[in-house]
Amino acid sequence: MPKILIVDDEKMIRNVVKEYAEFEGYETAEAENGMEAVEMCRKEDFDIIVMDIMMPRLDGYSAVKEIRKTKQIPVIMLSARGEEYDKLFGFEIGVDDYVVKPFSPKELLARIKAVLKRGAAPEDGVKMEKITFEGLEINVTGREVTIDGVPAQLTPKEYDLLFYLVRNKGIALSREKLLEEVWGYDFYGDDRTVDTHIKMLRSSLGEYRKFIVTLRGMGYKFDA
């Protein structure tokens, strides 16, 4: 059974995650801060790490960076709401998923499962500042997309959607999943909205529309 390392300075959080995880049959271990997590990873192999960002001693990002120097363990980050910058930075170092506090343990477990299932090899290209697929270039830092060198005029939603698709390159994404992740859990609108935005995104991407694949009866995915 997979072994999870839970890193958070709040004991409450650790306990909740631990309890749910063990109920699902996972083995668990705990660390109180980044420094401890790094040390534990030196001695022992884990299948996945659930790591808080704000912690005393060593913060989550630095810890992940350090751990990743030697081991390619998938990581799910826990973070307080807000902080776009953090998200960005997180993907730069190749974090596998984000869960925003307060979270439902059930959802966290679902994500843990998802990450474990997909084998977790961090998608190449994603952690870079610039992600390139042939002539399609996404400058994450500058929030800019160029097509064969020419800046594409994406609307905010188009950009967010593209970025999410790319981050989950090769993964089938249902319309609901996209709505939840790109629009937000509090969006109560039509599923077809996704279709329309896919349409517009495709038209913005020109020939590189080919990367956006329709999965009939399922949703979409980015395939490069």
Add this chain to the structure above:
Amino acid sequence: MPKILIVDDEKMIRNVVKEYAEFEGYETAEAENGMEAVEMCRKEDFDIIVMDIMMPRLDGYSAVKEIRKTKQIPVIMLSARGEEYDKLFGFEIGVDDYVVKPFSPKELLARIKAVLKRGAAPEDGVKMEKITFEGLEINVTGREVTIDGVPAQLTPKEYDLLFYLVRNKGIALSREKLLEEVWGYDFYGDDRTVDTHIKMLRSSLGEYRKFIVTLRGMGYKFDA
């Protein structure tokens, strides 16, 4: 491994920096005030100095000035927010970077790395006395902006905003980020304040307003 001299009168700050730095493999030494720092630099060579400004006995600026008489050691200044005068004066004596308190150790370490990496060679544009984009010239030393040779009459906030945008050239900056960095983490005001200042800055920049790009749904960036 590079050796860092940490100068601050607060033990807490020294400890945090020391811990992070040592974790990254740096050697560290500490001094409690400017005078001590000067003496230590007489006896020993350091690769970089992290120096607070406000300190008893001898302040950070004077210390750097003194040290620089004999040795060209890169310096990162720590400062409390505010103090425009400080910033100005800092660039005059050739400080390599500024970090405003309260800072994240992570960020400080990143900057230390950056400064060490670039040797002592001033980074293009930003650390120089003058930063120029076509006819837009920013004289950092004199805190002065000229447009096609004609001095522009920027207000302090306009200057700070411009300077921050320029320092983060090409990077998408949200209104919150700008408020936090330019106004300070303790500013509790309207997001729209940024808009107004962008408006005024643009009008001050004349044709070079083109460098300030609006990222709808996101914020602004300086694009040159």
Add this chain to the structure above:
DNA sequence: TCTATATTTGAAAGGATGATGAAAAATGCC
């Protein structure tokens, strides 16, 4: 091939966002 189902597309209304101007509040200077 025909049908049922799903997706793509176009168009239009409504909504959200940023630009702008003006006025109030704060700041600094004499």
Add this chain to the structure above:
DNA sequence: GGCATTTTTCATCATCCTTTCAAATATAGA
């Protein structure tokens, strides 16, 4: 304290973006 300058708030307007809807098209299965 009073004046000038700067900063902030606020309301309005124009614009762009999002969403919805319905018609057209494509796909898979019978």
